Amino acid sequence: MKYPPILLCILFMVTLNVRSAEAQLDYQAPPAPLDRLLDAPVTPSVRLSPDGTLMALLHRPGLPSIADVAAPEMRLAGMRINPRIHGPSRSTAYSGISFKSLDASPARPVAGIPESGGVRNVSWAPDGTHIAFTVDMVDRIDLYVVEVSTGTAHQLADVAVNDVTYGSINWHPDSQSLLVRTVPEDQADMPAQPLAPEGPVIQENLGEEAPARTYQDLLSNPHDEDLFAWFMTSQILHITLDGTVTPLGPVGLALTPEPSPDGQYILIREMHRPFSYLVPASRFPHSYTIYDAQGQLVKEVARLPLADNVPVAFGSTTKGPRSMAWRADAPATLVWVEALDGGDAGVDATLRDEVFLLDAPFESDPVSLVKLELRYGGILWGNESLALVMETWWSTRQQKTSLLNPSSPGEITKVVFDRSTEDRYSNPGTFQRIRTAQGTSVLRMDGDQLLLVGTGASEDGDRPFLRKLNLDTGETITLFQSEAPYYERPVSIIDAPRILTVRESVDDPPNYFVRDLEEGSLAAVTNFEHPYPELAAMTKEELNYMRADGVPLKATLYLPPDYNSEQDGPLPTLIWAYPREFKNAAFAGQRSGSPFRFKYMSYSGAIPYVTQGYAVLDGTSMPVIGEGEEEPNDTFREQLVANAQAAIDAGVVRGVVDPNRVAIAGHSYGAFMTANLLAHSDLFRAGIARSGAYNRTLTPFGFQREERLFWESPETYYTMSPFMHADKVNEPILLIHGEADNNSGTFPLQSRRFYGALKGLGKTARLVMLPHESHGYRARESVGHVLWETTRWLDTYVKNAENSENVTAPPTPNL
DSSP states (O other): OOOHHHHHHHHHHHHHHHHHHOOOOOOOOOOOOOOOOHHHOOOOOOOOOSSEEEEEEEEEEOOHHHHHHSSSOOOEEEEEEEETTTTSSSSOOEEEEEEEEEESOEEEBBBOOTTTTTEEEEEEEESSEEEEEEEEEESSEEEEEEETTTHHHEESSSOBBBOOOSOOOOOOOOOEEEEEEEEEEEEOOOOOOOOOOOOOOOOOOSSSSOOOOOSSSHHHHHHHHHHHHHHEEEEEEEETTTOOEEEEEEEEEEEEEEEEETTTTTEEEEOOOOOOOOOGGGSEEEEEEEETSSSSSEEEEEEEOOOOOOOOOOOOSSOOEEEEEEESSSSSSEEEESSSSOOOTTTOSSSOOOEEEEETTOOOOEEEEEEEESSSEEEEEEEETTTEEHHHHHHTTTEEEEEOOOTTTOEEEOOOOOOOOOOOGOOOOOEOOOOTTTTTTEEEEEETEEEEEOOOOOTTTTOOOOEEEEETTTOEEEEEOOOOEEEEEEEEEOSSSSSEEEESSSSSEEEEEETTTTTTTTEEEEOOOOOOOTTTTTTEEEEEEEESSOOEEEEEEEOOOOOHHHOOEEEEEEEEEEOEEEEEEEETOHHHHOOTSOOOTTTTTTTGGGGGEEEEEEEOEEEEOOOTTOGGGGHHHHHHHHHHHHHHHHHHHTTTTTEEEEEEEEEEEHHHHHHHHHHHOOOEEEEEEESSOOOOSSTTOOOBBBBBTTTTHHHHHHHOOOOGGGGGGSSSSEEEEETTTTTTEEEEHHHHHHHHHHHHHHHOEEEEETTOOOSSOOHHHHHHHHHHHHHHIIIIIITTTTOSSSOOOOOOOOO
């Protein structure tokens, strides 16, 4: 019998709907008390005033709804755009602002912020008298300011901010005006989708090597290009605090302004065509142009082409000027860097980068400040005779910090630090800076001495410090260091004897304090409450142990309240980990973290499952080491198994881990680890893998810390890919992935294909695809469902498995 086409179409759609219903499940709520985590209060973020004497508390809302996360977005050139407002689609906005003095007085809420809007781009004026910020409205983004003395906010001007990319608002150094990227007032309507294409989409390469890593959300056709250009189109406006609006320069793409410290010039970065279908917007052509304060063109400093052929070797970079910015300690001097090795970290070279200076009025040739043996990592400016330049090199893990005299270009005066980035114990900390009256940041100096704040990693764990460094002698004086039973981290220097710190303990959440270093006094500034006091009774301890080859390892052990190992016996256990590569075994075994950190229970990790009767080994060491000519990934699988075996053995010795009921779990590269451990060991009852990649041939130009291409080392890609060994996965595995994952390499296709292989081979597996979620999960419904899925999986295949080899899968409700 021959059916009419319309009937065939209807039958086909009905079939699709039936099949979808078979796989459809309503969002499930997690069991108590895990549901408490979904609505736990979120601690405000803090932005200090330029002089460090006043806090802006930025209040953070709870989890958004799935309806919010599912709002329309454009995925173009590696960016995710909210088409309604010309802004980012996945940027969490603040719900309000309060001002808080550095004493016990209560915070002052800022009035005048629209209740329906979301606050972003919060920025202090250089003189600290005002704060500027943007507010997301229904169909655009508005610009607001608040005068600190009154605490009342108001819309500054009737303009629509273009916040699609970074740097949409910048204070002028005079603190009386702002430079704002806006949507042009006369912009045409959004380009419409053509009813039919005008021709095929063609890409061509004529023999030039142009490898590229794996990127998501790229442009794919001419309409994508038109949409992207439409969203990037912008106009820079100079807006004073009295609301006067003056256009500055012409309309262009992704215009990003930066005023010179003296306010006389504006450096504008502008994007140009042609775009690319292979690399994200950060690689598109762009230029750097200087305008005067009236918006008149002064000089185009550089125009850079499409960077679609940057070598994939770690440490490679683009050709031509990059990292162009104003020198922080000079009125109007441009600084930038250029590669001396063609940007290719894979070639031998004595010198890698060269730093240049160009003074106003920008008519002379650039001056070479310094040539570097390693890749440029930034400059910290002090004054006319002192600056610190950082350089790094990936393959050797080397990092250098050197002293130079900007007034005598050409040579490094002294190497201050030369260390391995893997050596946590030798980390000297971060040099402290101070805000200038113009809003720039320069080194905080006390004669020939500088201040450093660091994590203080040691065999005793992290003990943050504040130290004074003598540049002449290299000697340091410790002004403050955290002491047990607290973890206390310096935040800023208020004045000579007083510092602002964040202090916490195992049972006390982080709060801000003023510490007087001379008197030894400590005064509370904030009183952020425990976010989930009813869940605070779990216990926390550090577990230190050795791998079979002698590498020291650690994990943080969490146990249920009132648990007694002698009376209750060993527990079903969840191990959560993330592999990290090292070139030095001694550094791999260094201790990290602190036993005195607050028992923070993130809904995205493993710790919540303590409430369900599990022992949890969180942050379990999973080093992968390759010394000398060996690469870490040469023995990736073997080292994973050795790490896991050592963790289980340590828990058994402690008397808390039941070795027959252990699950392994991880996110991203931790999911990749999970699948590998299930394929190549029999240590676990089950696994949970979130947002992972399982077939490394789909990322052929390198992945994670692997530099070799697939064609250079195909055996590495094959050996490390769980997809290639799906037949060896003998334990139940729960795969969870966001359908809108935009992380490089972890395409949602990875989980779908891996599940397809497991299903085809008759394995026990479950695939949960979360609608509208990216690499991490945001919606309240999604987060709750992940907690439910994970609890259900653990209870079925781990807690209640006992010694049975055959476990019946749990029923799925609401089909």
